[in-house]
Amino acid sequence: MKNLTIIGATGSIGTQAISLIRKNRDKYNLAAISAHKSIEKVINIINEFNIKHVAITDRDTFERLKDHCSLKNLKINIYYGVEGLNRICTLEEIDTVLTSVVGMVGLIPTLEAIRAKKDIALANKETLVAAGEIVMREAEKNGVKILPVDSEHSAIFQCLQGNENNKIDKILLTASGGPFRGKKNTDLQSISVEDALKHPKWNMGKKISIDSATLMNKGLEVIEAHWLFNCDYEKIEVVVHPESIIHSMVQYTDGSIIAQLSSADMTLPIQYALNYPNRDASFIKKLNLFDVHTVTFEKPDIGVFKCLKLSIEAGKAGGFYPTVLNAANEAAVDLFLKRKIPFLKIQEIIERSMIDFSFNESMTLESIIKIDKEIKDFIYNNY
Ligand code: NDP
Ligand code: MG
Numbered sequence: 001m002k003n004l005t006i007i008g009a010t011g012s013i014g015t016q017a018i019s020l021i022r023k024n025r026d027k028y029n030l031a032a033i034s035a036h037k038s039i040e041k042v043i044n045i046i047n048e049f050n051i052k053h054v055a056i057t058d059r060d061t062f063e064r065l066k067d068h069c070s071l072k073n074l075k076i077n078i079y080y081g082v083e084g085l086n087r088i089c090t091l092e093e094i095d096t097v098l099t100s101v102v103g104m105v106g107l108i109p110t111l112e113a114i115r116a117k118k119d120i121a122l123a124n125k126e127t128l129v130a131a132g133e134i135v136m137r138e139a140e141k142n143g144v145k146i147l148p149v150d151s152e153h154s155a156i157f158q159c160l161q162g163n164e165n166n167k168i169d170k171i172l173l174t175a176s177g178g179p180f181r182g183k184k185n186t187d188l189q190s191i192s193v194e195d196a197l198k199h200p201k202w203n204m205g206k207k208i209s210i211d212s213a214t215l216m217n218k219g220l221e222v223i224e225a226h227w228l229f230n231c232d233y234e235k236i237e238v239v240v241h242p243e244s245i246i247h248s249m250v251q252y253t254d255g256s257i258i259a260q261l262s263s264a265d266m267t268l269p270i271q272y273a274l275n276y277p278n279r280d281a282s283f284i285k286k287l288n289l290f291d292v293h294t295v296t297f298e299k300p301d302i303g304v305f306k307c308l309k310l311s312i313e314a315g316k317a318g319g320f321y322p323t324v325l326n327a328a329n330e331a332a333v334d335l336f337l338k339r340k341i342p343f344l345k346i347q348e349i350i351e352r353s354m355i356d357f358s359f360n361e362s363m364t365l366e367s368i369i370k371i372d373k374e375i376k377d378f379i380y381n382n383y
């Protein structure tokens with residue numbers, strides 16, 4: 001039996017993980033969860049799984065949940081804020097923490113979990129983008145596994161199994177191309193929030209849906225792949241593959257390409273991360289190749305989708321550039337979702353931030369948090 005904490009249990013990944021746990025109650029015990037504002041969902045999860053440890057990061061929701069639990073006479077430990085996330089990520093009985101919160105807020109709890117020697121099933125890619133060096137160093141120091149949940153990274157991870165002694169030529173990171181594949185700059189000028197949220201292949205949270213529309217998601221994933229697989233940026237190639245059948249590939253020095261294929265269902269990478277190195281039977285719709293007919297590949301249009309280009313530049317430049325890129329993107333996407341800036345302004349804000357800010361301090365958790373805040377404050381005050 002594996003004891004699990006899920007931070008971000010009420011989101012898209014959290015919900016899919018919980019439905020996996022529901023079908024495998026003999027294997028997984030959901031011991032602790034976090035949420036931000038989705039109080040109804042939290043109450044349902046608490047009741048269904050008899051959860052005893054809950055962290056809530058939104059103050060009002062925290063108070064409401066406390067009131068609800070005292071009214072219903074529920075004996076539950078309810079913790080508040082990032083401190084609360086830290087508590088549920090470090091509980092003695094926990095084996096694995098699934099990090100499915102969105103954004104930089106995942107960083108400190110992930111590091112706390114690593115220091116408490118919990119394995120990490122990592123969905124929260126922003127953590128690795130903003131602080132990959134520190135997270136990977138701590139994981140190595142503590143002998144902790146970082147198991148990718150992101151479908152592409154799960155695919156790469158699977159393609160690497162059994163090849164520890166073989167050199168790779170490159171990682172082929174696939175991308176669906178998002179809802180605006182093939183569009184030109186002029187087409188993107190009047191994109192609405194609703195248009196941008198409509199992803200052709202995956203049903204996801206709002207922030208990652210916008211990231212997929214700008215191709216920033218793929219840029220973040222390039223940096224994520226760099227840290228997870230200790231791979232030079234020169235050896236990571238983005239391949240647009242609109243059918244989303246192949247979830248990524250690894251090309252070895254002998255010329256062989258190993259790929260992972262399946263239907264587009266996040267349950268599979270979640271399950272692989274929770275169950276690694278074993279493969280369990282799953283409930284997902286199995287891929288039937290005769291339904292696929294054709295698979296196609298294209299180069300990404302980095303002239304139009306500048307966020308991808310900026311991400312690769314930030315990754316290669318190193319230092320705090322990825323931290324700045326991530327912070328600027330989080331703030332800009334938030335402003336776009338609040339209808340305060342147009343779609344194309346997202347990439348403009350990120351580019352300006354990378355040009356205007358530079359930092360020379362040493363790479364510590366404190367400096368990363370300070371820089372993240374400084375960038376976000378600047379953007380919220382100026383746009
Ligand atoms: P969602 O927006 O659906 O869910 C986000 C979760 O984080 C919710 O539980 C939400 O709580 C919580 N949350 C929101 N804001 C805060 C905050 N300020 N502090 C603490 N918790 C907060 O996102 P997704 O599930 O789509 O994505 C989660 C992560 O997984 C992201 O990093 C994303 O990039 C990554 N990922 C997602 C994929 C997907 O298919 N969805 C695929 C690959 C990676 P509440 O609902 O209570 O407000
Ligand atoms: Mg992905």
